[in-house]
Amino acid sequence: MSFPVTNPAETGTPVTFEVIRDRMVDVFARRLGVGPAQIDVDQYFNDFGLDSVWALALATELEKWLGIEVDAAALWYYPTIAEFSQYLVEEYESGGQAA
Template sequence: MPKVTTREAEDWLIEKIAHRLGVATTEVSREVYFDELDLDSTEALILAGELENWLGFELSTTTLWYHPTVKDLAAYLAEESDRRAAAA
């Protein structure tokens, strides 16, 4: 399983969120809280599913709660990806 960097995860998240919101990627801040975005719960679930497919591992249902911004979530994803690659 290839490792994902923080930057790759940030770019992926920003691109997907911007697409879902119908805005330019430059309009999605790394610092904004997910609950401040106009993503409803269904869109958040879809995004989480796409994220799991991209990463190749499942996320806990509380992942977005504990990592509530693009910046925080991307750092966690890179750390988790690194941990999983080391254990493989």
């Protein structure tokens, strides 16, 4: 995964839907070996080949990056980059656990 270790809030970067979405697009593009423009944020994760191992790795990196708990199972409840990004920003803003 390619998330920076530093929480974006620590660098003064607001944690917005766009920041999370764009970071996830970059991760998926690198993982799939395609350009970011080829990643459809409304396409289902399983269409990208997301499996439980990748989901756990992604959730772990998101936890480190955002500083909140992220349950890998949430990737199936919010099955697109757009939906999951919105979910994460709401959880981040509420200070809650994204589980």
